[in-house]
Amino acid sequence: xxxxxxxxxxxxxxxxxxxxxxxxxxxxxxxxxxxxxxxxxxxxxxxxxxxxxxxxxxxxxxxxxxxxxxxxxxxxxxxxxxxxxxxxxxxxxxxxxxxxxxxxxxxxxxxxxxxxxxxxxxxxxxxxxxxxxxxxxxxxxxxxxxxxxxxxxxxxxxxxxxxxxxxxxxxxxxxxxxxxxxxxxxxxxxxxxxxxxxxxxxxxxxxxxxxxxxxxxxxxxxxxxxxxxxxxxxxxxxxxxxxxxxxxxxxxxxxxxxxxxxxxxxxxxxxxxxxxxxxxxxxxxxxxxxxxxxxxxxxxxxxxxxxxxxxxxxxxxxxxxxxxxxxxxxxxxxxxxxxxxxxxxxx
Ligand SMILES: *Cc1c(COP(=O)(O)O)cnc(C)c1O
Numbered sequence: 001x002x003x004x005x006x007x008x009x010x011x012x013x014x015x016x017x018x019x020x021x022x023x024x025x026x027x028x029x030x031x032x033x034x035x036x037x038x039x040x041x042x043x044x045x046x047x048x049x050x051x052x053x054x055x056x057x058x059x060x061x062x063x064x065x066x067x068x069x070x071x072x073x074x075x076x077x078x079x080x081x082x083x084x085x086x087x088x089x090x091x092x093x094x095x096x097x098x099x100x101x102x103x104x105x106x107x108x109x110x111x112x113x114x115x116x117x118x119x120x121x122x123x124x125x126x127x128x129x130x131x132x133x134x135x136x137x138x139x140x141x142x143x144x145x146x147x148x149x150x151x152x153x154x155x156x157x158x159x160x161x162x163x164x165x166x167x168x169x170x171x172x173x174x175x176x177x178x179x180x181x182x183x184x185x186x187x188x189x190x191x192x193x194x195x196x197x198x199x200x201x202x203x204x205x206x207x208x209x210x211x212x213x214x215x216x217x218x219x220x221x222x223x224x225x226x227x228x229x230x231x232x233x234x235x236x237x238x239x240x241x242x243x244x245x246x247x248x249x250x251x252x253x254x255x256x257x258x259x260x261x262x263x264x265x266x267x268x269x270x271x272x273x274x275x276x277x278x279x280x281x282x283x284x285x286x287x288x289x290x291x292x293x294x295x296x297x298x299x300x301x302x303x304x305x306x307x308x309x310x311x312x313x314x315x316x317x318x319x320x321x322x323x324x325x326x327x328x329x330x331x332x333x334x335x336x337x338x339x340x341x342x343x344x345x346x347x
Contacts, residue, residue, distance in 0.1 A: 002169045002196045004222055007141055012085050017229040020049050047238035050228075054241050057248050058216060062188050068218055070227040071244075073235050075177060075202045075215030078227075079103055079144075082198065083111040085226050086141040086171055095134055096144040097126055099151060099316040101175060104144045116140070124152040124282070126160040132167075141170045148178040151313050151322045153284030155184050165194045171223075173198045178286035180206035180258060188218050195220055203244050205287060206258060212243040261287050265325045271335045272323075275342045279319065288324045296321050299341060306337050 021035040028045050038044045055066040072078045087094060089112035096104045098117040108115040118130040134140055143164055147156040165172050174187045176199055187199045198219040203209035214236060217227060269281055272291060279292040293299055296319040300312040311322040
């Protein structure tokens, strides 16, 4: 049986959170002599520590309550807070499936938590046989599942995720940074069903706000309360909250850009598919392509010389490059460069 109290660190359960000057009052109205702010300026007031407007909008959009939403300084803050809430340093463990987003392991290391990393299968799916034995370990507190996965681009099978949600008495975090590009419904729809589920999303990718640093966690209210307790009081600046609220209201631009990115991805797939240096393109539900080539290092170096930056993932996936979908013009320049290299190598 999953019981939240059983897996939260004792010091966090008993923590008396910081109460900021304006927690008890109605926000930034009236004569504000309570927070030692400067009375002059445009950004002179502390931002809303509860990000009420942004949460209301997100809750409406996702069909949950504001109490089910946590807003962080990027999803990187969500990841770090999860370790700090659930994992005792030098005692507890976390698990994720390799290869995946690097921040889970880095955040584990920062928090002095052992990270178990069973490999994904050849199809980049969860290998339950390699995983089940870990689930009974009472020191295992967190499982991170990235879906669509970075850097492989694919969705993780729903059945396997359901198995973990049902058979693991710790927290399962599904990182949906790329879900808006995918054909799949969000796991937010299943929050009601699973008391141990956290879904993280971000403004950094489909919403085009990587510069603003806004990420979310969606979960049952008792989990969200723990995140609120542990976060720095003013973790999301007023500038960032406003930028996020504005991005949410810009539905037309959001949908148009999403469409363009999807079309451009299809074009890149088709054109890269014709290169002689190509070994394979993995199917992608995200805004990037994982591409296996005959000599990743060479292509990477040659593109850098032309000021075109892609990600060389050869250290974790042999001869694989990860290519983000850019603007039509940027993609065209990439394709021109790749075709020129193709001619050189097969002359
Ligand atoms: C890009 C990305 C994020 C975004 O992190 P932020 O801190 O919100 O910018 C989260 N998870 C994955 C898997 C990503 O690739």
